[in-house]
Amino acid sequence: MRPHRGVLALGGLLGLIGSAAGLAMPLLAKYVVDAFGENRSLAGPLIGLTVAVLVGAVVSAGGTYLMERTGENIVLGARRQLVGRLLRLKVADVDRLKPGDLLSRVTGDTTLLRSVLTNGIVNSIGAIFMLVGAIVMMAFMDGVLLLVTLLVVVVIGGLVASIMPKIQRAQLQAQTAVGEMGSVLDRALQSYRTVKASGAEEREVRVVGEAAERARDRGLQVAGWTSLAGVATWMAVQIAFLCVLAVGGARVASGSLAISGLIAFLLYLFYLVAPIGQLVEGAVQLQNGLAALKRIKEIEELPAEPIAVAAPMAEAPVGVRFEDVVFRYGDDRPIVHDGVSFEVPPGGLTALVGPSGAGKSTVFALLERFYEHQDGAITVGGRDIRDWPLGELRAALGYVEQDAPVLAGTLRENLLFAAPHATEEEMHQALRRTRLDDLVARLPEGLETAVGHRGVLLSGGERQRVAIARALLRKPRLLLLDEATSQLDAVNELRLREVIAEAAQETTVLVIAHRLSTVTNADRIVVMEAGGVRAVGTHAELVGADDLYRELAATQFLTT
Numbered sequence: 001m002r003p004h005r006g007v008l009a010l011g012g013l014l015g016l017i018g019s020a021a022g023l024a025m026p027l028l029a030k031y032v033v034d035a036f037g038e039n040r041s042l043a044g045p046l047i048g049l050t051v052a053v054l055v056g057a058v059v060s061a062g063g064t065y066l067m068e069r070t071g072e073n074i075v076l077g078a079r080r081q082l083v084g085r086l087l088r089l090k091v092a093d094v095d096r097l098k099p100g101d102l103l104s105r106v107t108g109d110t111t112l113l114r115s116v117l118t119n120g121i122v123n124s125i126g127a128i129f130m131l132v133g134a135i136v137m138m139a140f141m142d143g144v145l146l147l148v149t150l151l152v153v154v155v156i157g158g159l160v161a162s163i164m165p166k167i168q169r170a171q172l173q174a175q176t177a178v179g180e181m182g183s184v185l186d187r188a189l190q191s192y193r194t195v196k197a198s199g200a201e202e203r204e205v206r207v208v209g210e211a212a213e214r215a216r217d218r219g220l221q222v223a224g225w226t227s228l229a230g231v232a233t234w235m236a237v238q239i240a241f242l243c244v245l246a247v248g249g250a251r252v253a254s255g256s257l258a259i260s261g262l263i264a265f266l267l268y269l270f271y272l273v274a275p276i277g278q279l280v281e282g283a284v285q286l287q288n289g290l291a292a293l294k295r296i297k298e299i300e301e302l303p304a305e306p307i308a309v310a311a312p313m314a315e316a317p318v319g320v321r322f323e324d325v326v327f328r329y330g331d332d333r334p335i336v337h338d339g340v341s342f343e344v345p346p347g348g349l350t351a352l353v354g355p356s357g358a359g360k361s362t363v364f365a366l367l368e369r370f371y372e373h374q375d376g377a378i379t380v381g382g383r384d385i386r387d388w389p390l391g392e393l394r395a396a397l398g399y400v401e402q403d404a405p406v407l408a409g410t411l412r413e414n415l416l417f418a419a420p421h422a423t424e425e426e427m428h429q430a431l432r433r434t435r436l437d438d439l440v441a442r443l444p445e446g447l448e449t450a451v452g453h454r455g456v457l458l459s460g461g462e463r464q465r466v467a468i469a470r471a472l473l474r475k476p477r478l479l480l481l482d483e484a485t486s487q488l489d490a491v492n493e494l495r496l497r498e499v500i501a502e503a504a505q506e507t508t509v510l511v512i513a514h515r516l517s518t519v520t521n522a523d524r525i526v527v528m529e530a531g532g533v534r535a536v537g538t539h540a541e542l543v544g545a546d547d548l549y550r551e552l553a554a555t556q557f558l559t560t
Contacts, residue, residue, distance in 0.1 A: 003077070004070045011070065014063030015126040020133070021056030028052060029267060033260040063126075071114035078110045082296060088304040091370035092329070099190075100182030105299060109175060109292035116289030124282035127275035134271045141265045142257055148247050149240045149269060153276070156236035160229050160280055167225045168287035174218035175291055181211040226284050233280045237273050244269055305390055317508040318381035318396060318477045320344040320367065325376035327366060336362050337373070338531040344524075346381075349504040351511045351519035353552065354528035360512045361402060364480045368399060380478065398476030400467045402483045402512075406455025411440070412447040414455070414466055419473040430469040433502065435495050436462070461492055468496070472503065479503055481511045485518045493518060516556050525549070 001008065028049040035041065083106060086094075138146045188195055188204040195204055248265065251257040320343070327337040336359045344350045352360045365371050366378060369390060378385040380393065398418070406414050415427055422430075427447075431437045439462055443449040455463045468484060481500070485493045497518055503509050504523075513519045520539040527535040527542060527549050535546040542549040 001074060004073060007066055007070050011063045011066035012125055014059050014066065016129050018056045018060030018063060018126075020129075021052045021059065024048075024052045029264065033263060075110050075114045078113055078296070079106055082106050082110065082299060085300055085302075085304060088307065089299075089302055090305060091365075093302050098179070098183035098186070100184065100186035101179035102299075103186070104175070104179035104182045105295050108178060109295050112175075112285075112288050112292040115285045116292075121282065121286070124279055124286075127278035127282065130275035131272065131279070134268045134275070138265055138268045141261050141268070142248070142251070144251065145244050145248055145257075145265055148243045149272075152240040152243060153236050153272070156232050156239075160232050160283070163225055163229050163232075164283050164287055167222060167229070167284055168291050170218065170221040170225055171288045172291035172294060174215065174222050175295060177211070177215040177218040179295075181208065181215050184208050184211045222288075229280050229284060230277075233276050237269070237276065240272075241266070241269055307391075315475065316477065317346040317506075319346040319508065320478065320510065321377075321379045322363070323377045323379075325366070325373050325378060327362060327371065327373045329371070336531055337366075337376075339376070340528075340531070340533055341376075342526045342533050342536060344508060344510055346508055347504070348523040349500065349509045349511065349519070349521070351513050351522040351525045352528060353513055353516060353519065353525055353549070355548075355552075356514075357530075358528040359531045360528055361482055364399065364482055364510075364512070367478075367480065368397060369393060395474075396477040398471035398474045398479045400464075400471050400479075400481050400484050406451055406458060406463045406466055408451070408453045410445075410448050410450055411443065411466070414451060415447070415470055415473060418470050419475070422473045426473060430472045433472060433499050434465040434469040435492065435499075436465050436469055439465075461489065465492070465496070468499070472499075475507075477507055479507055479509045481509065483512055483514060485513070485515055497521075516553055 032046060032049065035044075086102060086106070135146065135150075138149065185208050188208065195201060244266065248257060248262045252259055252262055322340050322342050325337050325340040326335065327340075328335045340359065340363075352363060354360060362371075366373055367380065367385070369385065372386075380388065380396070385393065407417065412427075415430065416422055419426075428437070431440060439458075440446050449457075451457050451466075455466070458466065464484060468481070471479060471481075484500070485496055493515075500509060500511065500518070501521065511519055511522070516539075519525060522539070524536060525539060525542055526533055527546055529548060535542055535549060537545060539553075543553055544550075
């Protein structure tokens with residue numbers, strides 16, 4: 001709220017002016033009744049009453065618009081801040097969070113902040129002014145009736161105050177349940193074709209429905225406590241009205257109070273309904289906002305990576321060295337790297353091979369610093385990896401993941417995603433090198449063709465080549481390819497081997513491969529098994545010297 005305090009102050013001032021105009025109405029109504037009883041002209045009091053109504057309506061409308069507008073701006077700022085935080089979280093933290101729940105925090109929880117501003121804080125300030133003003137005017141009218149009113153309101157107010165913490169707990173549970181429902185639905189949507197192919201639509205509908213029911217049940221708890229608070233407020237005013245009517249009637253009968261004074265007092269009593277209701281609603285909204293704030297704070301309190309500011313990079317290839325690296329994904333998880341040591345010289349092609357689970361993809365995750373190794377040393381370009389500024393390190397790397405993700409958008413947007421300042425010539429050169437120029441020619445809108453969510457309108461091989469072209473456009477000093485040919489046919493695999501060989505002449509290329517035919521011409525091959533390195537050499541050397549590599553090669557008909 002701090003950047004908007006000027007507008008908030010103006011909106012609050014307009015609200016107070018509108019409230020003041022409203023407070024004048026019962027007193028003006030008293031003058032109208034008195035003038036009527038004394039056979040005086042009603043023109044003056046009626047004009048004053050009309051002006052008060054119009055001024056109060058116009059000023060209050062202006063104040064409300066300012067508050068609503070400021071509320072939207074605050075929600076926008078909160079969302080930008082939260083999204084900025086989410087995208088800078090460490091990969092390890094994001095891995096254990098659920099995407100659907102994160103979306104709920106960015107959309108639903110931040111929206112509640114607007115309600116806190118408009119109903120919970122600003123309206124409450126205006127309500128307090130109205131309440132205090134009404135009480136002052138009621139004291140001016142009759143002190144005895146004021147004491148009767150305050151006694152009833154204070155007793156019921158204590159009951160409402162005891163309900164507020166329960167509303168906050170129930171609201172926190174409700175928002176958590178909505179986030180869980182979003183996570184369950186996200187799981188089904190992310191595996192949409194698998195759900196269809198497995199005939200699991202009804203099961204998934206049932207699972208999401210059960211999550212929706214849990215969210216409904218938590219919402220009903222909030223509704224129950226909120227309704228109880230509202231009923232208590234209504235009862236306070238009604239009981240106060242009955243008590244004031246009884247005591248006030250007796251005072252009128254005894255001559256201690258004029259009938260116009262009782263009417264004005266009762267009007268002020270009914271004026272208490274709005275501010276008391278706004279205060280209760282504001283308190284409820286505040287509890288809802290505090291629950292939302294807790295969920296937002298949970299994200300903001302997670303450690304984040306520094307903002308990556310990439311410095312101008314040299315173009316020389318860099319080497320990599322692992323020395324007795326030990327790593328596990330968590331204290332309760334098994335060791336993935338147990339003393340891994342190998343060296344990749346600058347330039348040329350180096351391959352990592354071995355059975356699944358040997359720790360090959362983890363090498364790339366550590367090089368990108370998605371995770372931090374627990375022991376040993378990793379150097380890139382002769383510098384300890386922890387001494388590299390994160391932005392500078394990642395700017396030096398080109399990374400093609402195992403599933404070769406393609407983002408929703410156009411083909412051009414995907415190609416330029418990692419290198420937004422690449423020229424048209426550089427982009428078309430990357431397309432030619434990855435044999436994507438034929439694809440661009442076939443697409444109805446060429447580079448401006450939308451590729452669909454996660455690139456579903458492209459084949460698996462096309463997505464893989466798009467990811468490789470995107471990495472090449474980055475002009476990396478170290479190119480990381482994780483199973484880059486897993487979805488390619490034999491012809492395109494052969495072409496991609498040529499692309500990799502060309503890239504290896506310009507930069508350092510480190511490839512993870514299960515299909516050994518793609519790396520038989522590598523300058524060196526590192527064989528990994530069970531979290532360690534068991535052999536290093538060329539294809540010919542390893543076929544003769546390492547049993548595991550010989551077995552892998554034999555199963556792929558690369559040796560007898």
